Amino acid sequence: MRILHTSDWHVGRTFHGRDLLVEQESVLSGLADLVSTEKVDVVVISGDLYDRAVPSADAVALCARVLMWIRAAGARIVITPGNHDSAARIGVFGEFAAAGGLYLRTQISLLDKPVELEDEHGPVAVYGIPFLEPEPARHALGVADKGHAPVLGEAMRRIRADLASREARSVVLAHAFVTGGAPSESERTIAVGGVQDVSMQVFAGVDYVALGHLHGPQTLAENLRYSGSPLAYSFSEARHRKSVWLVELDEGGLVGVERRDLPVPRQLAVVSGTLADVLEDPAHKPLEDHFLSVVLTDQVRPMDALRQLQKRFEHAVHVEWRPEQGPQHDMTYAERVRGRTDEEVACCFVSDTRGSEPTVAEMALLREAFASVAREQEQ
Template sequence: MRLLHTSDWHVGRTFHGRDLLVEQEAVLGGLADLVSDEKVDVVAVSGDLFDRAVPNPEAVAVCARVLERVRSAGARVVITPGNHDSAARLGLFGGFAAAGGLHLRTKVAELHQPVLLADAHGPVAVYGIPFLEPDTARHALGVEARGHAAVLTEAMRRVRADLAARGGRSVVLAHAFVTGGEPCESERTIAVGGVQDVPGAVFDGIDYVALGHLHGQQTLAEHLRYSGSPVAYSFSEARHVKSVWLAELDASGLSGVERRLLPVPRELSALSGELEDLVLDPAHTPVEEHFLSVVLTDRVRPLDALRRLQVRFPHAVRVEWRPEGGRDTELRFAERVRGRSDEEIACCFLEDVRGEPPAGRELELLREAISAAAREGDS
């Protein structure tokens, strides 16, 4: 049996305010080509199908078209909800969808009931564990202890009990932070009481564990992997190589796992320098169509910097001003203003904010305002 492991689609998410639905559909639609080319039997989506519990109609339409293409290519699909999804909404018509090969495993009480798929070597039990919010799930599972490790340990105890009774090969889908994984900026924390880690040993005894939640593809053990998100959702993912895992199970269990790269709809890049140099230097031509994060080093904060950058770099989405040489930001406010007049404090504030002190008519207006405030305070 050939299984394609993906997760964290986050359909409907934006990138620094930019809509990504076109890019998401282009990348996710390509999964259908992989299913056809690689003769994939089942696609496992380990949580965060959508970016929010109530996705907008456009995001729902994109997801529906992608799943329809994957099914038409010949694969069964098993989906579990992540911490961004609404399990109740996602699983609303799960019983009907299963008849068409789309299996939505969204109910905590049924996590030990697998989707049974068969190949030439017999059945494979695919267990879908929905994201387990500890304080809610521990009551549903009858667990006294708090935290992600406690509820997932109980969930896996139930899975193993079912597997021991039926025998055969097994796959588990889970959305969790497993110890040893490396997070990035675009993931929403699932920490409760400061504890979110789950030891990898919780999943021992399973042939393949398809993990979701972390957006960088990672291998924690041969059978224990994160697929990562198919599209980058923050500049912290600039070094990620977006891909999916293709796992194969033979008669005895997991026989191998291979990586399959995904297309990159728009690359991420970062630039640093003075505004005029950035908009004129021909050396930056290769990144003109990239999503761009820019650090400006001008001594004086440039006005309307993002708009000016976007004339040349239409996908510049983030600008930060860090003047060359830096500024002393460590002193406490009381230390910085001690012994200074109101005028000196106001002038220093303006210089800190924009990089140059007030002068000429502006300085005159500032002095008039300070004098007026002083007169009002004395009256």
């Protein structure tokens, strides 16, 4: 059996205010081509199908199109919800969808009831663990201890118990932060009480674990992997090699996992320098079609910098002002203000936050304010 492991589609997500539906359709529609060319039997989506619990009509329509294309290409589909999804909304009509080859595993009470599939070697049990919000999940599962590890441990205990009653190979879908995984800036934290990670050992005893939540593809063990998101959703992912995992099971279990790269509809880049340098440097020409984040080093904050940058870089979406600092940059606040008057401190505050010295009129207003405070203190 050949399984395509994907996750974290986040359909409907924006990138610094830019709509990504066109880019998402461009990448996700290619999954159907992979199904055809690689003779994939099952596509799994390990959580965060959508970017929000109540997705837009356009996001739902895009998901429906992509799932229909995958199904038409010949693969069955198994989906579990992630922390961005609404399990109830994704799972609605699940029993009817299964008749068409779309299996929705959204209920905690059914996490140990697998999707039962067959190939020439016999049965394969595919278990879907929906994202387990620790507090409600521990009540549903009868777990006394708080946190992600106890509820996922109980979920896997139930799965192993069911698996022991079968003669089947096994695949588990889970949306979680597993110790050893490398996060990026675009995942929403799932920490509760400061503890969000679970041990790899929690998932022992199954042939393959298809993880979701972290957006970078990574291998924690040969049979324990994150596929990552199909697109980059933060500039911290600019160096990610977006891909999916092609998993193969034979009669004895996992026989191999291969990587399949996904297309990049628009690359990401980060540049720094003064506004004038960034706008004029011919070396930046290859970046004119990139999503661009710019770190400006001008000593004075440029006015309307993003609009100016977009005249050359249409897809510039983020600007950060980080002026080159003087020798006081590494000093503590107490060291910087020691021996200064209130007026001098206020003057420096205006300079640091605005990037230019206060005007004569502004200094007069500051002196008037300090004088007023002094009079009140004397009364």
